[in-house]
Amino acid sequence: MKQVWIPKIGGPEVLKVKEAPDPLAKPGEVRIRVKAAGINFADLLARQGLYPDAPKLPTVVGYEAAGIVDQAGEGAEFKAGDRGRSHHPLWRI
Numbered sequence: 001m002k003q004v005w006i007p008k009i010g011g012p013e014v015l016k017v018k019e020a021p022d023p024l025a026k027p028g029e030v031r032i033r034v035k036a037a038g039i040n041f042a043d044l045l046a047r048q049g050l051y052p053d054a055p056k057l058p059t060v061v062g063y064e065a066a067g068i069v070d071q072a073g074e075g076a077e078f079k080a081g082d083r084g085r086s087h088h089p090l091w092r093i
Contacts, residue, residue, distance in 0.1 A: 004039075004061040009049035015061065025073035032084045033070040040064055063087060 001023075005016045025031040043061045046054035066085040069078050078084070 001034075005058055006043075006047045006061055007058040009057065010047070012047070014047065025071045025076065027074045028076055029073045030069045030076050030078050030082075030084065031071040032065070032067045032086070034065045034067040036067070037062055037065040 001020055003018050003020050005018055006014065007016055008014055023031060039061055040063050042051055042054070042063050045051035046059070047061070064085075064087055066083075069080050069082040069084055072079050
């Protein structure tokens, strides 16, 4: 999968795109194949070091995403093929 990282505080030029292995859904979790993602105001403020609730750097950008569940861990409430969206930090289906 592709990830957009904020490695340090700065302008848009600090953002880095990296490849990473697809994560596996753990028990009670789902993995969503992202079809659309946005960089919202909180992401922009985090990159500038101005968002008080931002995770410690380096971190992955992406408070908002939508897609299709492609893997469900044991006991997950949702199944492969369900549509899902996120508004970090919690996924909503």
